[in-house]
Amino acid sequence: MRTVYVNGEYLPETEAKVSIFDRGFLMADGVYEVTSVLDGKLIDFDGHAIRLSRSLNELQMRNPISKEDLLEVHRELVRVNEIDEGLIYLQITRGSDGDRDFAFPDPETTEPTIVLFTQSKPGLADSPAAKKGAKIISIEDIRWGRRDIKTVQLLYPSMGKMMAKKAGCDDAWMVEDGFVTEGTSNNAYIVMGNKIITRALSNEILHGITRAAVLRFAKEAQMVVEERNFTIHEAQQADEAFTTSASAFVMPVVEIDGVALGDGTPGKVAPRLREIYLDEMRKAAV
Structure with a gap:
């Protein structure tokens, strides 16, 4: 069973939950990145972090995590899930203020949702x-x-x-x-x-x-x-x-x-x- 990351917590995948009112679920109001892992290390992490920041800025969405902390989350998921070759999927949505609305919720009072999980892909490099x-x-x-x-x-x-x-x-x-x-x-x-x-x-x-x-x-x-x-x-x-x-x-x-x-x-x-x-x-x- 994988360990995943949801809003600051490392959890078994069966215990991970996101609100049904989350705008990522209701309106595809979210961004994502996929970072490859080879030999247990992250490939081009800086590039993905920079593009993530750009995507969030273009959608006027607040980034809930610093680049340094994001790197540590990636590394921890690689470690605990024992990923040698594979992928880390990251998704950030605008979150929810408790109900469905076309208008963006107030970014000062609404916390974005952040989710990361790993996918083991043995033989990724030698495809x-x-x-x-x-x-x-x-x-x-x-x-x-x-x-x-x-x-x-x-x-x-x-x-x-x-x-x-x-x-x-x-x-x-x-x-x-x-x-x-x-x-x-x-x-x-x-x-x-x-x-x-x-x-x-x-x-x-x-x-x-x-x-x-x-x-x-x-x-x-x-x-x-x-x-x-x-x-x-x-x-x-x-x-x-x-x-x-x-x-x-x-x-x-x-x-x-x-x-x-x-x-x-x-x-x-x-x-x-x-x-x-x-x-x-x-x-x-x-």
Whole structure:
């Protein structure tokens, strides 16, 4: 049985409770982060903490915990749950003042709700899926306009993953005005020669923590990075494609809407970036 963290307390998961009036439950009024754990240490914790603060600020939501205390909570959950490889999920909601209302409750009198729990994922780094590569379908992007805020509004991305599963594929890339925005839970990239192409940061996509690290490592490895929009057709003509996320790191893409990329197996760039990312993140892990 896991130990979880709820509003300042470490509890058995069966004893963890949140109010039915919590705005995260009623209105998806909350934000989240997922931090990977490798070798019992946290990957890119600072990046996740900074993005968490930004998401809270964009929603005018009070942060109930300092960065230092948050780090200690993460470390304690890793320790007590004996996580060697896995994930820590963090969610902060606006809380509740005792009843349902569209208007925000008074932040001076309403305490945000904070929840953290672990997920053990043995073999996370040495993923068989990364060796095989993912098959992708494209779907229309009909989400709200502030995708740069990492909110818990994940119904449509969940539907997208189910559409992909129904089609016998692994995931979906969302398309708006003819251009790929991002995957259901990841940032999207194509590779042409030595050039990595990915959509530029804006309100339309999540500012991925793994994205930032991978692009930095790519430039250090003398790869060219071009931040611009691209289409599904262009992606199907690319040498390679891949996604990045905190939970899957760098994932090669081998098929898009039924069209195989190259010979239908992972190319050279994505696996190399995954290798570099894992090596560098392990060195910097806390």
